[in-house]
Amino acid sequence: MSGKLSSAANCQFSGDRNMSRTVTAAPPGLAMDWDFGALSACPNTDTLERTIRRMAWTTFHELRLEDEFCDVTIKVDDAEFRAHKIILSVCSLYFRALFSGRWTEAEKNVYHIPGIAPDIMRLILQYTYSNASINESINSDNVEELFMAADQFNILGLQWRCSDFLIGQLCPENCIGIGRFSSHFHCPKLHENSHAYIRHHFHEIASTSEELLDLSLTEFEDLITKDDLNVKREEVVFQAVIKWIEHNPNDRNQHITTLLPKVRLALINTKYLLNNVITNIHVKDNKECMNIVTGVLKTKYDLNAHGSSRSYFMNPLTRPRLPSxxxxxxxxxxxxxxxxxxxxxxxxxxxxxxxxxxxxxxxxxxxxxxxxxxxxxxxxxxxxxxxxxxxxxxxxxxxxxxxxxxxxxxxxxxxxxxxxxxxxxxxxxxxxxxxxxxxxxxxxxxxxxxxxxxxxxxxxxxxxxxxxxxxxxxxxxxxxxxxxxxxxxxxxxxxxxxxxxxxxxxxxxxxxxxxxxxxxxxxxxxxxxxxxxxxxxxxxxxxxxxxxxxxxxxxxxxxxxxxxxxxxxxxxxxxxxxxxxxxxxxxxxxxxxxxxxxxxxxxxxxxxxxxxxxxxxxxxxxxxxxxxxxxxxxxx
CATH class of the missing domain: 2.120.10.80 (Kelch-type beta propeller)
Incomplete structure (x- = not known):
């Protein structure tokens, strides 16, 4: 993976791009994307019909390349792309709305679209006219920009392909960036897969990921609170909390009282609590934290000596995580x-x-x-x-x-x-x-x-x-x-x-x-x-x-x-x-x-x-x- 994916958490969105997304809501009953692969795989489609459809879209692609019957010019930066309004409208509600005259005069044939790089527009057209070949063109250098463009133009099929590529690239070093990137879009598959990967690989992420240290307090707190956070030893969560705080101690030391109760301290070995938790500089100098740890030690003693009650299992400090x-x-x-x-x-x-x-x-x-x-x-x-x-x-x-x-x-x-x-x-x-x-x-x-x-x-x-x-x-x-x-x-x-x-x-x-x-x-x-x-x-x-x-x-x-x-x-x-x-x-x-x-x-x-x-x-x-x-x- 290139560094581009791992920096996804820092992506910014221009006003133009945000504005363009506001016009892409699908009217009831209208398909969001023309998925040729799905059509060709339809079990009720006759073989001849499938062949004709493939030939038709191959012909459309050739006509565009030869500038035959093209009735629109798309300008991005200094590049111009000739295309067919009807083809773009079939694949994208953005272009359908753009060409319908609701924004501009209906007879306009040249459209300047800001915020899109020529290489990305070229891939958009490649998918629009021949989506079967797009997978080979998606890579770690262009996937985020292509994903955002697909979202802007409301081309769901292309967005799904970018999503699948990102899911395939998930690793401990980039998963948090991809997860934060997914939060800016309505793409449930990417969002769910990336966040599930984070929870499932938390131990490796806590050891290797620099992105973990860049999470906000809310994001970090939400992550370590999850029942399905995959850790065999709760010590890993405590160590991650200390590592996050020490990444910026002047600003974050105050948050120890917020984060320590989210660590399930009663699942930690007593020896570790005495030797590592209670002696930690961020804990021992904080009266509220010391009260928490002292209470946990008493809970563990009472549990082992007298058994337990329902409240112990329900308590966030004692509640076991879900297995992976x-x-x-x-x-x-x-x-x-x-x-x-x-x-x-x-x-x-x-x-x-x-x-x-x-x-x-x-x-x-x-x-x-x-x-x-x-x-x-x-x-x-x-x-x-x-x-x-x-x-x-x-x-x-x-x-x-x-x-x-x-x-x-x-x-x-x-x-x-x-x-x-x-x-x-x-x-x-x-x-x-x-x-x-x-x-x-x-x-x-x-x-x-x-x-x-x-x-x-x-x-x-x-x-x-x-x-x-x-x-x-x-x-x-x-x-x-x-x-x-x-x-x-x-x-x-x-x-x-x-x-x-x-x-x-x-x-x-x-x-x-x-x-x-x-x-x-x-x-x-x-x-x-x-x-x-x-x-x-x-x-x-x-x-x-x-x-x-x-x-x-x-x-x-x-x-x-x-x-x-x-x-x-x-x-x-x-x-x-x-x-x-x-x-x-x-x-x-x-x-x-x-x-x-x-x-x-x-x-x-x-x-x-x-x-x-x-x-x-x-x-x-x-x-x-x-x-x-x-x-x-x-x-x-």
Missing amino acids: AILLAVGGYSASNPTNIMESYDCRVDRWIDITHDMESPRAYHGTAYLNGYVYLVGGLDGIEYLNSVTRFDPVKKIWQKVAPMNDKRCYVSTAVLENQIYAMGGYDGHIRLNSAECYDPETNQWDLIAPLNEIRSDAKATTLNGKIYICGGFNGEEYLFTAEVYNPDTDQWSMIAPMWSQRSGVGVIAYGDLVYAVGGFDGVIRLHSAEAYNPANNSWNEIASMFSPRSNFGIEVLEDLLYVIGGFNGLETTFEAEYYDRKTDEWYGVHNMNIHRSALDCCILPGLPNVWDYAASRDTFYREGERRALSDGSL
Whole structure:
């Protein structure tokens, strides 16, 4: 990105430009923009008609370049552009109003438009006559000026293309400037995406962005007040407040009393409060701030000693932030029957929420995959039939939809997502264990067979790391397997890798950091609590710390750099227990239990949901145990 985008917050608007925007309100029923792409994609448009339309607009473009039938001259600075009034009027209400005579005499053929650079006017005409080629002409040097011109001329299609370009350029260094730029226009997509990016990447922005320091008090206060500000540790917010103040201490030091209450201080470790907050020069010399911190310390003491009340969860100083991603647990066996229950895990308050949607049928021993905003359920068993069916769930619209079925029925299936496709491997079709594998392309809604596995595997598990798929363990109908293999999509080949230390069927396999982890499972005799990690760099497995509880056929996922295991069968009963592993400490930690006991479930991560509050614990409902854990010194 050039510096131009990052300085978007400083953009100024001339009086002429603001005035020009006032005449662009669309009358009822009138299209705002002539979108050729949308017309050509219309499913009800005959092929010949589409061809004629493309030829017509190609001809219009050629006529303009040859100055044939042109009836208007647009002057910007010293440049003149010949064009057709009817074409400009179709694409822009600005030009329609300009040429209609409401501003000037109807027969006028030369119009001077101030405030527009010749290069920008040239792009406006390029889009007006041939919008298909405009995307290649939009770049970081011209996008802001082109966006403003599109807004001035009320050409929504061009404004959307500029908006898409800016969204694609969002990064921690420029997102605040783009967000402030978007606030000057009615462009909800750019505004929502840029501000969501700011909240979701606040940790990186606080560390690297100079734009953050230029926010006004109101803008900065509004940002750190948001429930969905993505911070694992509230210390990051406190540090950002101090950094913002010290950017201009003479003028901003007075604002510490406004900003400190917006930091959720009760979520900060007591040691950090004593060593970093209460000793900070901007805090310790301010009586009001010291009273705030003292009150927080008392709150934390009372909470840990006596439990809490509803007011603590509702208090802005103690209110947990919303998670940036949701762990979703789907289906499984519960009470001896498959279930359709879905639960989401809110890691900020350590709480499971039942979000079941009854339209989906019960399913166990299935695979789950998250791809392009959809949750896919693949194969499995409904209690009667072994399934090749695949359904997908839209977590925003909350709608279920059937998609193309697999070529084979697959219970005990292994699934993975790689390069925008879903892979389904091995399993049991009700008659035999399988070594076949296939992949699904959502663009074509089609499953295609790929190279078969080297070994028959059902009840294995797969994951993706560095552009390859790893599948480990399983059962071949006679033996519980030590073996593992890797798939290279470039060659469509499976290759054996070093075997695991233990036989593992019903195993959990997940990529975590630079390693592939194989956790728990059944070795033919007992359920395992052991775990091991595979290093592709040296083709070797190494043991790691064991889980608290043995388990097989459980859910496994990585959320915020922690490896979670959920539910399963412990050798005696189906469990609702969960725990997580931290590779930095090589230790396991307890997690709040699910709402129901179940095994044969599967999990996936839903990142960046625009409606994350639908899947998170209500911040307006009190959870005694969840809040106590969230506010304890060890939880954050």
